[in-house]
Amino acid sequence: MLKKDKDNVIKFLETNLVPILFVIIIAFALPLSGFSIRYLFNEIIVRLVRNLFLVLALLLPIMAGMGLNFGMVLGAMAGEIGLIFITDWNITGLNGLFLAMILSIPLSVLLGWMCGKILNRAKGREMVTSYILGFFMNGVYQLVVLYGMGSIIPIASDSIVLSRGYGIRNAVNLTGIRQSLDRLLPVKIGTTLIPVATFALIAILCLFIIWFRKTKLGHDMRAIGQDMAVAEASGIDVAKTRIISIIISTVLAGFGMVIYLQNIGTMNTYNSHEQVGMFSIAALLVGGASVNRAKIGNAILGVVLFHLMFVISPMAGKNLIGQAQLGEYFRVFVSYGVISISLVLYAIRKQRDRTRAGIALADAQEVPE
Amino acid sequence: MTFLNRIIEKTGWPRLIIALFLLSLFIMAPFAEVKIGTSLSDTLIRFGMNGIMVLAMVPMIHSGCGLNFGLPLGIIAGLLGATITIELGATGTSSFFIALLLATPFALVFGWGYGNLLNRVKGNEMMIATYVGFSSVAFMCMMWLLLPFSSPTMVWGYEGVGLRTTISVEGFYLHALSNIFAVRIGTFLLPTGMLLFMGFICFLVWAFLHTKTGTAMTAVGSNPVFARASGVNIDRMRTISVMLSTWLGAVGIIVYQQSFGFIQLYMGPFYMAFPAVAAILIGGASVNKASIMNVLIGAFLFQGILTMTPSVMNSIIQMDMSEVIRIIVSNGMILYALTRVKKGAH
Amino acid sequence: MSCSMIFKEVKTRRIIVRALSVLFLFLIAVMLFLGGKGHSLLIDNKTVEIGGKTYRELNVVEVKIGRGKEEEMLKKDRIKIETAGQRQVITVTFPGDDGNEKIIKKTFRIKLNEPMYLISLPALIGDADGWLVPFR
Numbered sequence: 001m002l003k004k005d006k007d008n009v010i011k012f013l014e015t016n017l018v019p020i021l022f023v024i025i026i027a028f029a030l031p032l033s034g035f036s037i038r039y040l041f042n043e044i045i046v047r048l049v050r051n052l053f054l055v056l057a058l059l060l061p062i063m064a065g066m067g068l069n070f071g072m073v074l075g076a077m078a079g080e081i082g083l084i085f086i087t088d089w090n091i092t093g094l095n096g097l098f099l100a101m102i103l104s105i106p107l108s109v110l111l112g113w114m115c116g117k118i119l120n121r122a123k124g125r126e127m128v129t130s131y132i133l134g135f136f137m138n139g140v141y142q143l144v145v146l147y148g149m150g151s152i153i154p155i156a157s158d159s160i161v162l163s164r165g166y167g168i169r170n171a172v173n174l175t176g177i178r179q180s181l182d183r184l185l186p187v188k189i190g191t192t193l194i195p196v197a198t199f200a201l202i203a204i205l206c207l208f209i210i211w212f213r214k215t216k217l218g219h220d221m222r223a224i225g226q227d228m229a230v231a232e233a234s235g236i237d238v239a240k241t242r243i244i245s246i247i248i249s250t251v252l253a254g255f256g257m258v259i260y261l262q263n264i265g266t267m268n269t270y271n272s273h274e275q276v277g278m279f280s281i282a283a284l285l286v287g288g289a290s291v292n293r294a295k296i297g298n299a300i301l302g303v304v305l306f307h308l309m310f311v312i313s314p315m316a317g318k319n320l321i322g323q324a325q326l327g328e329y330f331r332v333f334v335s336y337g338v339i340s341i342s343l344v345l346y347a348i349r350k351q352r353d354r355t356r357a358g359i360a361l362a363d364a365q366e367v368p369e
Numbered sequence: 370m371t372f373l374n375r376i377i378e379k380t381g382w383p384r385l386i387i388a389l390f391l392l393s394l395f396i397m398a399p400f401a402e403v404k405i406g407t408s409l410s411d412t413l414i415r416f417g418m419n420g421i422m423v424l425a426m427v428p429m430i431h432s433g434c435g436l437n438f439g440l441p442l443g444i445i446a447g448l449l450g451a452t453i454t455i456e457l458g459a460t461g462t463s464s465f466f467i468a469l470l471l472a473t474p475f476a477l478v479f480g481w482g483y484g485n486l487l488n489r490v491k492g493n494e495m496m497i498a499t500y501v502g503f504s505s506v507a508f509m510c511m512m513w514l515l516l517p518f519s520s521p522t523m524v525w526g527y528e529g530v531g532l533r534t535t536i537s538v539e540g541f542y543l544h545a546l547s548n549i550f551a552v553r554i555g556t557f558l559l560p561t562g563m564l565l566f567m568g569f570i571c572f573l574v575w576a577f578l579h580t581k582t583g584t585a586m587t588a589v590g591s592n593p594v595f596a597r598a599s600g601v602n603i604d605r606m607r608t609i610s611v612m613l614s615t616w617l618g619a620v621g622i623i624v625y626q627q628s629f630g631f632i633q634l635y636m637g638p639f640y641m642a643f644p645a646v647a648a649i650l651i652g653g654a655s656v657n658k659a660s661i662m663n664v665l666i667g668a669f670l671f672q673g674i675l676t677m678t679p680s681v682m683n684s685i686i687q688m689d690m691s692e693v694i695r696i697i698v699s700n701g702m703i704l705y706a707l708t709r710v711k712k713g714a715h
Numbered sequence: 716m717s718c719s720m721i722f723k724e725v726k727t728r729r730i731i732v733r734a735l736s737v738l739f740l741f742l743i744a745v746m747l748f749l750g751g752k753g754h755s756l757l758i759d760n761k762t763v764e765i766g767g768k769t770y771r772e773l774n775v776v777e778v779k780i781g782r783g784k785e786e787e788m789l790k791k792d793r794i795k796i797e798t799a800g801q802r803q804v805i806t807v808t809f810p811g812d813d814g815n816e817k818i819i820k821k822t823f824r825i826k827l828n829e830p831m832y833l834i835s836l837p838a839l840i841g842d843a844d845g846w847l848v849p850f851r
Contacts, residue, residue, distance in 0.1 A: 086751075090830065092799045095751020102744045121708040128438075128495045129707045132700050135643075139696030147688065176753060323531070326514055333507035340500040347490035347497060 019288045022305045032319050033312035042192045047307040049198045050263045054256035054280045055299040056205050057249050062294040064245035065225035068281050071115040071130040075253025076273035077141045078107035088157045092176035104254035112250030116243030168269050178265035206296050221245050282335045291346040383705045394677040401684035406557040415672035417563040418628045422621035422645045423668045425614045430659040432610035433590030439498035440642035441506045443618020446476035451632050456520045465542035472619040480615030484608030506639045513634050536632040546627055575661050586610050647699035650706045750800045755831040757795050760788045763835050765845045770837035776809040
């Protein structure tokens with residue numbers, strides 16, 4: 001009995017190494033930063049609202065065995081293009097927000113389909129490929145938005161176009177839809193404003209994910225995630241299902257980006273989506289998810305822990321060493337380090353399982369004398 | 370006709386398109402009032418600057434570790450060598466070689482650790498390489514602030530704590546190589562010294578690959594079963610390849626700096642692996658096969674495009690699309706290589 | 716024969732469902748577009764002359780658009796109110812000749828492609844024709 005308990009504890013520590021590490025770092029840095037609980041609570045609520053939808057978009061590809069979908073950046077770009085159009089047409093309020101989401105759908109489906117097809121051609125290297133694909137599409141995005149818009153694609157509003165006559169400006173003011181979802185059903189706890197409507201939307205997404213897992217498509221994806229060969233043998237169209245998982249993820253990423261930007265209120269046309277992919281993935285991993293297993297709880301915990309660390313690092317660095325810059329570099333380092341550790345743990349575990357399976361297979365094949 | 374088809378199949382469409390694109394840029398140059406002399410020498414200079422970092426890809430491709438996205442680790446070793454050289458106050462041409470000397474132990478140690486890590490994660494090398502590279506750059510960002518450097522040319526003015534983001538190598542080894550045997554014909558400047566040095570290093574690598582260890586390394590990548598059967602320690606070979614690759618990265622960045630004129634710290638090395646990866650892929654390499662020829666062709670084509678596009682296209686189209694083209698070309702090339710199914714995959 | 720017919724049924728059903736969802740989304744998009752398109756309304760409290768008749772400005776008047784904020788305007792004032800959608804309601808409250816408060820409520824439509832309109836309060840109160848004109 002005791003050995004089993006000890007095994008369980010070790011297993012718990014192993015699977016949750018990253019979040020535990022994070023809690024330790026935060027416990028250490030929090031008092032150093034000097035922020036009040038009320039301020040941090042406010043910040044956490046804001047960041048949950050902003051980022052949770054995006055992080056949840058990553059769950060489906062992990063379920064389907066595609067690993068970390070760095071290609072969610074493509075969905076983010078689709079969302080941004082939707083926002084550019086509604087800003088140009090001057091659609092305000094919730095109408096603008098939902099219209100931007102609807103506009104992003106066809107683009108997200110197209111990009112997600114393309115991404116899925118490319119990933120199917122790079123089986124075994126999905127993560128690197130989706131990572132590079134993100135960079136590549138960034139180039140295409142710039143081609144369209146910095147050169148195409150205003151010249152080939154008609155943009156009526158002059159305020160968002162660069163002075164040279166074509167290309168969208170670096171910062172687009174989303175004053176029309178700013179906080180429109182957040183302020184729809186405001187509830188105040190103390191001095192903190194809680195955007196109930198946005199949380200409701202996020203809750204709907206969670207329900208959708210839970211429901212989806214139970215559908216046939218969801219079951220298929222889980223089967224592929226566990227063992228592609230077995231799934232293929234059971235008659236599942238592996239290639240098509242994988243593409244569908246990426247498409248859904250990309251569409252959700254598009255919606256998430258719209259929610260993210262309506263909270264901030266301004267869109268950095270060329271930079272907003274870059275970090276979004278990396279931070280969402282880092283947050284998910286911090287919440288205890290791994291490359292092949294992720295739950296909703298991971299997403300929520302991850303966003304809280306990751307962004308908490310993000311907020312307190314600069315001040316903690318300043319109070320510790322005297323340079324806020326150190327804290328800022330520290331949080332960049334931690335973000336990348338977290339992804340590195342998770343990737344390494346996943347790869348080691350996979351290799352160990354493979355060796356174990358190989359040994360088991362060899363044992364089973366031993367011919368008795 | 371089938372001969373042409375065979376060439377197309379062997380080179381692959383993206384490479385053909387890129388080569389033709391570069392050729393057309395050179396042809397258009399005189400019409401865009403761009404001097405071919407300057408363009409050619411600019412291309413050659415950038416070719417020499419980046420060539421060794423592209424070469425750094427070769428050992429790891431040979432040993433089956435894939436494309437070395439973790440090149441920043443080697444670059445950091447080089448940066449450490451460079452900064453310590455300046456801290457010690459060495460100047461002149463010899464400072465270049467001192468920097469190389471100082472960078473080497475760092476490169477070997479980093480490479481050894483990095484190689485061992487990659488051995489534990491066979492099959493996922495490229496993704497982990499990328500993030501190990503990023504994490505180490507971010508880590509060094511903190512270190513550059515904290516390490517006890519004191520040389521006035523390198524440290525922030527007022528407080529005197531922490532290194533500056535960009536450090537000039539003027540007075541140290543600026544153009545140390547390029548100026549050796551430099552040839553000038555009108556507007557055309559040939560950085561003979563740098564090219565000779567690069568050629569020398571390429572030769573060293575080529576020779577190494579033909580030694581017993583080198584061939585063992587290649588065997589590990591192309592036919593691991595045969596290698597193990599011949600008694601080769603696969604993990605050891607892989608680690609050696611990573612160490613060599615990291616060292617080449619260190620050498621490469623120092624050569625780059627002597628031509629560029631500056632040491633770029635902090636986030637400088639962050640994305641530096643990608644152009645090198647793209648270049649060797651453009652030159653004909655794949656994820657598991659690379660030759661020195663690939664390095665030379667690829668570096669030349671890639672740098673040629675980077676040099677010619679801004680000048681030529683700006684004059685003709687009146688639009689500066691060079692940055693966007695660079696992103697699309699380099700990442701598109703890497704994508705193409707990643708999606709090619711290898712024949713006889715294990 | 717019957718097997719392939721059943722198969723076709725499922726396939727056509729799928730296509731119909733997908734086409735209907737796309738149509739549904741498109742209709743919602745159009746509705747969002749029409750209802751959300753922003754317009755600026757410039758409201759004037761100035762003496763104007765339309766068709767020969769003069770409409771005097773008021774000393775003080777309150778105006779609101781839809782369910783928005785009540786804005787108080789004095790003589791010669793001009794205010795700008797942002798609104799969305801094509802169907803608008805303007806409520807004007809002012810002291811009448813007999814000393815009592817008079818409220819006029821008018822519903823009007825504005826065009827999609829005109830971003831800004833000019834409303835003259837005196838003309839509206841005097842029931843003139845040109846109280847609402849696009850502002851160029």
